[in-house]
Amino acid sequence: MQAIDQIVNSAGKTYYMSGGNVPCPVVFRGPNGAASGVGAQHSQDYAAWYGSIPGLKVVSPWSAEDCKGLLKAAIR
Incomplete structure (x- = not known):
């Protein structure tokens, strides 16, 4: 919860606020659910x-295989 502001207002909007001049490629991984x-x-x-x-x-x-593939693709 403490990082929501940085994720939403910085990482999510930087590209648009810069007119497309500053990409913000970043991967966040976190647990979800009970x-x-x-x-x-x-x-x-x-x-x-x-x-x-x-x-x-x-x-x-x-699955773990899906996770590995998606993470590798996102980092590229």
Whole structure:
């Protein structure tokens, strides 16, 4: 939650605010959804919300193989 401002207002908007002159290629990886032993404030899934932010692209891999391929493609 503490990085939401930087992700949404900096990484997501830099390209558009610069008129396309400053790309901001960055990969964020984070857990989503419920997990054993964590409180309600730590088990939210923000993927859909992040997906509605202009400039951000969200992927949700199904398997470890999908995750590896998507991460490698995003870094390239």
